[in-house]
Amino acid sequence: MADDLELRFERTVQAESRIEPRDWMPDGYRKTLIRQIAQHAHSEIIGMQPEGNWISRAPSLRRKAILLAKVQDEAGHGLYLYSATETLGADREDLTTKLIEGRQKYSSIFNYPTLTFADVGVIGWLVDGAAICNQVPLCRTSYGPYARAMIRICKEESFHQRQGYELLMTMMRGTQQQRDMVQDSVNRWWWPALMMFGPPDSESTNTEQSMAWRIKRDTNDELRQKFVNMSMPQAEALGVTFPDPELKWNEERGQYDFGSPDWDEFWQVVKGGGVCNEQRIAHRRKAHEDGSWVREAAVAHAQKHAQKEGAA
Ligand code: FAQ
Numbered sequence: 001m002a003d004d005l006e007l008r009f010e011r012t013v014q015a016e017s018r019i020e021p022r023d024w025m026p027d028g029y030r031k032t033l034i035r036q037i038a039q040h041a042h043s044e045i046i047g048m049q050p051e052g053n054w055i056s057r058a059p060s061l062r063r064k065a066i067l068l069a070k071v072q073d074e075a076g077h078g079l080y081l082y083s084a085t086e087t088l089g090a091d092r093e094d095l096t097t098k099l100i101e102g103r104q105k106y107s108s109i110f111n112y113p114t115l116t117f118a119d120v121g122v123i124g125w126l127v128d129g130a131a132i133c134n135q136v137p138l139c140r141t142s143y144g145p146y147a148r149a150m151i152r153i154c155k156e157e158s159f160h161q162r163q164g165y166e167l168l169m170t171m172m173r174g175t176q177q178q179r180d181m182v183q184d185s186v187n188r189w190w191w192p193a194l195m196m197f198g199p200p201d202s203e204s205t206n207t208e209q210s211m212a213w214r215i216k217r218d219t220n221d222e223l224r225q226k227f228v229n230m231s232m233p234q235a236e237a238l239g240v241t242f243p244d245p246e247l248k249w250n251e252e253r254g255q256y257d258f259g260s261p262d263w264d265e266f267w268q269v270v271k272g273g274g275v276c277n278e279q280r281i282a283h284r285r286k287a288h289e290d291g292s293w294v295r296e297a298a299v300a301h302a303q304k305h306a307q308k309e310g311a312a
Helices: 002-014 027-046 048-052 061-086 092-100 118-135 144-172 176-195 207-212 220-238 263-273 277-290 292-311
Strands: 248-250 255-257
Touching: 027 048, 027 061, 027 092, 027 207, 027 277, 048 061, 048 118, 048 277, 061 092, 061 118, 061 144, 092 277, 118 144, 118 176, 118 220, 144 176, 144 220, 176 220, 176 263, 220 255, 263 277, 277 292
Parallel strands: none
Antiparallel strands: 248 255
């Protein structure tokens, strides 16, 4: 019986069909999905902070409206993703507690500070750009609710990327000081953006199994290379450079060669030692505590309705 279920699961995955919440799945598959989707959800929610920092200081009403919409979209992404974990039996309250207590990860990228308004443009261009590169293949991930959430998320991320690039284009047409701000911002975000794809394949503990289960569709290094190839012409059109002396076109490979990110820095940030880790978690904890009355009111409202329905 167990063998039959496992065989059916394997066949479904190999046939590029989707595993749905009520289907049998191996415990490890469920655990891996909850880990990855929860980290992804946490990243979207924590990821609101670096840009949210600029909403009250946006240089025009138009920029403020765009930024508000973008940050709000990220909250929506977090919520779809928490809902996807719930279809696997995870509890949202428990995931939030794990995040706040530092027992679950979120993307390293959001532990870097946003120092100027150019960072808003560069996050849109490079951070959302890297997110799209990583998430478009996830529209074909083997777990149905995750794959479907990704379709909408990717559409919104592509608006985010364009608004970032358009903002940078505008700044590059401005004063020398504005152009310098853009270049400085690119210099600070380039390496952290490359780290978003995770450690090199040789050090990636989860890739092999996640690829076999078709949760991940490409390896970390494959996606990083794709991102570099995609970003170079965009940088040239914008008129900025990336801070990597090894970055050059390799005719033989038909791809760009590039240097290695500082993996010691990556692990330090992942383990909580980045510039903003403490601030991000403290802010998240405070928002969660401040919101407790909303959760209590929602539960009381639901109970009142259930009682009324029961009485009827
Ligand atoms: N940061 O074995 P692997 C966004 C951990 S959303 C922190 O290679 P895996 C939208 C990894 O968890 C950005 N930790 O791991 C936005 C594992 O630890 P564990 C988030 C990282 O899962 C834009 C260990 O290292 N996107 O940006 C990172 O196979 C703008 C070994 O690594 C997603 O989450 C990292 N960068 O591959 C929002 C996409 N990389 O769990 C606001 C979905 C690795 O064993 C503003 N996730 N680790 O303790 C994925 O595709 C994968 O989970 C990877 C990592 C590729 C991130």
